[in-house]
Amino acid sequence: MRLFDVYPIQDITIVKAKGSRVWDQQGQEYLDLYGGHAVISIGHTHPHWVERIKSQLDQIAFYSNSIRIPLQQELATKLGVLAGKPDYQLFLCNSGAEANENALKLASFHTGRKKIIAFTKAFHGRTSLAVSVTDNKNYIAPVNETENVIFLPFNDATALEACFQKQGNEIAAVIIEGIQGVGGIHVAEDSFLQTIRSLCTQYGALYIADSVQCGYGRSGKFFSHDYAGVNADIYSIAKGMGNGFPVAGILIAPHIPAKHFQLGTTFGGNHLACAAALAVLEVMEQENLMNNALRIGNWLTEQLKQIPVLKNVRGRGLMIGFDVPAALPELKKNLLSRQHIFTGEAKPNVIRLLPSLALTQADANQFIGSLQLEIQSSSL
Ligand SMILES: Cc1ncc(COP(=O)(O)O)c(C=O)c1O
Secondary structure, eight states: OOOOOOSOOOSOOEEEEEBTEEEETTOOEEEESSHHHHTOSSOBTOHHHHHHHHHHHHHOSOOOTTSOOHHHHHHHHHHHHHTTOTTOEEEEESSHHHHHHHHHHHHHHHHOOOEEEEETTOOOOSSHHHHHTSSOGGGOOGGGOOTTEEEEOTTOHHHHHHHHHHHGGGEEEEEEESEETTTTOEEOOHHHHHHHHHHHHHHTOEEEEEOTTTTTTTTSSSSGGGGGTOOOSEEEEOGGGTTTSOOEEEEEOTTSOOOTTSSOOSSTTOHHHHHHHHHHHHHHHHTTHHHHHHHHHHHHHHHHHTSTTSEEEEEETTEEEEEOOTTOTTHHHHHHHTTOEEOEEETTTEEEEOOOTTOOHHHHHHHHHHHHHHHHHHHO
């Protein structure tokens, strides 16, 4: 059997990883500023994470959600404290798309309404509802086409107010990434998130903060939405939550009651997933990784802004994007092949940095040095 060829991929096989470093089959070392697509939060193969998963594996890896799994409550309690949402409720699942799918379903159940507001360049995942609120026609199969989704321009409060005035009583939810990732690192303005909050409250709609990529400490605060001083009704989380172990969830505000059988999952919140997620939170706390993300992220952003050919340096914490000039079309490719540095991208010309929150100052120095070298040699 062949693999279904869904992505163009790099011809590299990674066989070993530690912290912000990975090694290929030939023993070549790489600096990882892509974090396996914003997934590696505490660093590859962190010893505490490895140990917690190993010892959990020796006890029990999985049993269904039909029994008590105390690790789930342990995770919910710890997450509530670190995220600053101790009174929220946690539903666990397996991926970012699934988290958003459940968030949107819950909003519809709760409000009894069907319409969802989403924004231009949004990416919320590949499953049926998540892809319907994703602004890319290439991902939407005919069966996912729906009239229930209204796309509005990102950061345009006037358009949002007009939409609520016209059909506010039909809106179940507004879903928004605090910082758009796949769309190219676009930060939602604080005032825009505040407008979403007040309109949702006024019209009885739910504010869903997709924090799959921009959440879990990446921005320097637990949720990038926290910069606006607002509380969303539902936060979706995934990626960094397990540091590579598939685990995801939604944080649900206390005013939304649970009803039996509306949501459910076989694998979500299994013993191993909880152990991995707990290990991540423990390391984030012990190593003060949110502060590190802010400090190193700010430093990187300042350095990048001083490189004249790079335009529109933007982002928060360790979620950074910049526009690559037309004169350097191969920059990302050359960073990988010549400088041995993984970075992310967003079409057509954005480099995205999504490293581990434990990125060191030495790693950051190396990146800036190599980037400058690459830009100089490419410009010759
Ligand atoms: C903001 C956002 N939401 C949802 C998803 C979907 O997550 P997953 O690929 O785990 O389903 C992604 C993935 O990149 C994302 O960036």
